Amino acid sequence: METDLRLESSLWIGNKRYRAVLTGWHLKWTEADKKNGDKKTVSVPVAEVVGVENGRVEILPQKSVEDTDKDFTVFYVKRSRSRSTYGLLWSLGRTQFSCPSRVLRDQWTNHLRTALKTHSPLRPHRLLVFINPFGGKKKGREIYHSLVAPLFELAGISSHVIVTERANQARDHLLKKDLTGFDGVVCVGGDGMFSEILHGLIGRTQQEAGLCETDPAVTLQPCPLHIGIIPAGSTDCVCYATVGVIDPVTSALHIIIGDSQPLDVCSVHHASTLVRYSVSLVGYGFYGDVLAESEKHRWMGPLRYDYSGTVVYLSNRSYAGIVQYLPADPLLSSPRDKTRCLSGCNVCSRSTERLFPHTSDSGSLYSSHFSQYSNDSEGEWVSVEGRFRCVSLTCMSSSCARSPLGLSPSAHLADGTGDLILVWDTHPLSFLKFLYRHTSTQDQFDLPFVEVHRVKAVRFSLPDGREEEAHEEIGELNCARGGEEREYVDTVSRNGSQQQLAQRVVERETKNEHKTVAPILCGLCCKKTPAVSVWNCDGEILPFTEIFCRIHGQLVRLYARGIEDGAAMQNCSQESDKNKSRCITYK
Numbered sequence: 001m002e003t004d005l006r007l008e009s010s011l012w013i014g015n016k017r018y019r020a021v022l023t024g025w026h027l028k029w030t031e032a033d034k035k036n037g038d039k040k041t042v043s044v045p046v047a048e049v050v051g052v053e054n055g056r057v058e059i060l061p062q063k064s065v066e067d068t069d070k071d072f073t074v075f076y077v078k079r080s081r082s083r084s085t086y087g088l089l090w091s092l093g094r095t096q097f098s099c100p101s102r103v104l105r106d107q108w109t110n111h112l113r114t115a116l117k118t119h120s121p122l123r124p125h126r127l128l129v130f131i132n133p134f135g136g137k138k139k140g141r142e143i144y145h146s147l148v149a150p151l152f153e154l155a156g157i158s159s160h161v162i163v164t165e166r167a168n169q170a171r172d173h174l175l176k177k178d179l180t181g182f183d184g185v186v187c188v189g190g191d192g193m194f195s196e197i198l199h200g201l202i203g204r205t206q207q208e209a210g211l212c213e214t215d216p217a218v219t220l221q222p223c224p225l226h227i228g229i230i231p232a233g234s235t236d237c238v239c240y241a242t243v244g245v246i247d248p249v250t251s252a253l254h255i256i257i258g259d260s261q262p263l264d265v266c267s268v269h270h271a272s273t274l275v276r277y278s279v280s281l282v283g284y285g286f287y288g289d290v291l292a293e294s295e296k297h298r299w300m301g302p303l304r305y306d307y308s309g310t311v312v313y314l315s316n317r318s319y320a321g322i323v324q325y326l327p328a329d330p331l332l333s334s335p336r337d338k339t340r341c342l343s344g345c346n347v348c349s350r351s352t353e354r355l356f357p358h359t360s361d362s363g364s365l366y367s368s369h370f371s372q373y374s375n376d377s378e379g380e381w382v383s384v385e386g387r388f389r390c391v392s393l394t395c396m397s398s399s400c401a402r403s404p405l406g407l408s409p410s411a412h413l414a415d416g417t418g419d420l421i422l423v424w425d426t427h428p429l430s431f432l433k434f435l436y437r438h439t440s441t442q443d444q445f446d447l448p449f450v451e452v453h454r455v456k457a458v459r460f461s462l463p464d465g466r467e468e469e470a471h472e473e474i475g476e477l478n479c480a481r482g483g484e485e486r487e488y489v490d491t492v493s494r495n496g497s498q499q500q501l502a503q504r505v506v507e508r509e510t511k512n513e514h515k516t517v518a519p520i521l522c523g524l525c526c527k528k529t530p531a532v533s534v535w536n537c538d539g540e541i542l543p544f545t546e547i548f549c550r551i552h553g554q555l556v557r558l559y560a561r562g563i564e565d566g567a568a569m570q571n572c573s574q575e576s577d578k579n580k581s582r583c584i585t586y587k
């Protein structure tokens with residue numbers, strides 16, 4: 001294979017002559033007429049070639065083609081450091097080569113195209129794209145059409161684009177419509193839009209596998225379609241934590257080259273129903289209150305979270321609760337080990353072997369049926385009770401612009417665990433110190449009122465009598481919320497005979513839950529301290545207070561590769577040829 005694809009010749013870039021070599025893994029070109037010491041080689045991994053075009057071609061800002069018969073243009077991934085974040089920005093690199101003859105030009109373009117097919121098996125050919133026109137600063141459509149679509153076209157990807165007209169349209173489409181022929185689904189929007197895609201794809205996969213999502217003990221089937229995220233939302237935490245930057249072009253390039261990043265997913269249950277899935281934050285107390293408050297100020301756009309954060313902080317609340325958790329194996333990793341989950345993370349790679357022991361590579365992952373949960377010996381549940389400022393569970397670091405290292409800086413994207421952060425009631429200034437540390441590199445867990453545990457499952461309940469108290473409060477406040485939660489849970493609980501049972505329970509519980517969700521929504525405006533908070537589940541308010549959460553290791557795959565370590569990329573020159581496909585020099 002390697003020898004078949006090898007091609008070497010002199011080529012010109014402008015008026016300089018280069019020695020160009022295509023091996024199986026790399027396209028390299030070195031200035032030919034310089035002394036050995038001054039010779040610079042540019043090396044582009046074949047896996048990072050975006051497209052090859054005949055002639056002298058430009059794509060951005062506008063497409064232009066000069067159809068000469070001895071020239072060809074190669075487009076590839078180019079890296080640069082981001083000034084504000086830890087990840088690397090990707091942009092479209094372009095080099096125009098001239099050949100001595102048309103025959104040689106055709107040989108180069110044919111070899112390059114064959115090499116692309118051979119070395120990038122996960123590159124998508126056909127994508128289903130959902131654009132939320134109202135996410136973030138309402139620029140989703142513009143971002144897609146001006147920055148992303150031209151790149152997809154260059155890479156030969158055909159896309160079916162749907163601009164959503166209502167919430168949950170993308171989720172419902174994925175649950176019901178024919179998805180044959182699509183390699184992946186792309187969402188242009190924020191974490192809420194990603195969550196729709198997540199629910200649609202997980203639900204569809206379980207439906208087709210005949211599995212019951214409502215049962216927390218069931219081993220769910222990983223989704224066969226990859227998810228791409230073009231960030232155009234308010235927090236964009238999933239994109240930030242898996243790519244390291246919020247940049248539509250970087251994300252589009254990860255999609256084009258078919259990068260693949262597995263992701264843990266947390267299922268949230270109440271009684272015998274599945275309530276929602278989460279990948280970033282399941283948060284009670286402060287984060288729930290901020291979300292509830294922020295919904296009233298959507299018109300502010302992304303700033304609504306800063307405003308609501310301040311309002312909720314000033315309201316100085318804490319809540320009683322019982323938290324039970326099932327610790328993960330402490331020998332594998334720890335949330336205090338000061339490591340970071342970066343591209344090619346060893347902890348996550350070892351987890352793949354542990355979670356899917358019968359598969360030798362990720363390509364065949366989806367064809368086998370496995371039981372990751374029953375492989376783990378369950379271990380001992382731990383229970384704590386008291387008053388909390390907040391209780392948060394996150395499957396990943398949940399880094400975002402507000403918190404560049406995230407809620408749990410050492411959490412892993414794909415290790416089958418989540419980090420449970422317990423912030424006990426404390427003085428308002430101490431809590432402010434905790435919050436403030438999220439914005440810097442200071443350790444937010446190094447405070448006496450904060451605990452963090454790496455876990456496989458969590459249960460939250462209210463102390464005896466607390467739920468009744470909450471119900472009485474709502475009677476006084478008379479401020480009930482509409483029935484949209486019931487509509488949602490009905491559509492996710494849909495498996496066979498268990499479906500009707502789950503649905504009945506949900507309807508009954510939801511009637512009560514309007515009583516428990518409403519106090520916080522009203523409490524903020526009525527200045528009355530409510531007895532309970534609400535759960536923020538990736539930006540959605542949950543209709544239940546008492547929940548059970550379980551982490552499902554590597555349930556979905558994103559077109560991403562984790563955060564690239566800028567410093568390490570510089571030291572790639574000693575790498576073996578195969579590993580070098582992950583390394584390239586950046587400016």
Ligand SMILES: CCCCCCCCCCCCC/C=C/[C@@H](O)[C@H](COP(=O)(O)O)NC(=O)CCCCC
Pocket residue numbers: 190191192193233234235236237280281287290291305306309398400402403406407435436438439536537538539540
């Ligand atoms: C004194 C400075 C205080 C700074 C506190 C910073 C802590 C920030 C941690 C943020 C974690 C975010 C986890 C992700 C949540 C999103 O799913 C959710 C919905 O996002 P979107 O769909 O884009 O609207 N965002 C939030 O819940 C916002 C939380 C903001 C809390 C201040």
Ligand SMILES: Nc1ncnc2c1ncn2[C@@H]1O[C@H](COP(=O)(O)OP(=O)(O)O)[C@@H](O)[C@H]1O
Pocket residue numbers: 131132133134135136137163164165166167168188189190191192193194196232233234235236539
């Ligand atoms: N056309 C639409 N009209 C109204 N809401 C929508 C539409 N499309 C998607 N949504 C919903 O909007 C919510 C927020 O979207 P998102 O893209 O995450 O933006 P943001 O990050 O600003 O919250 C999501 O929960 C999604 O379900």
Ligand SMILES: [Ca+2]
Pocket residue numbers: 264394395396411412413414415416417418
């Ligand atoms: Ca994890």
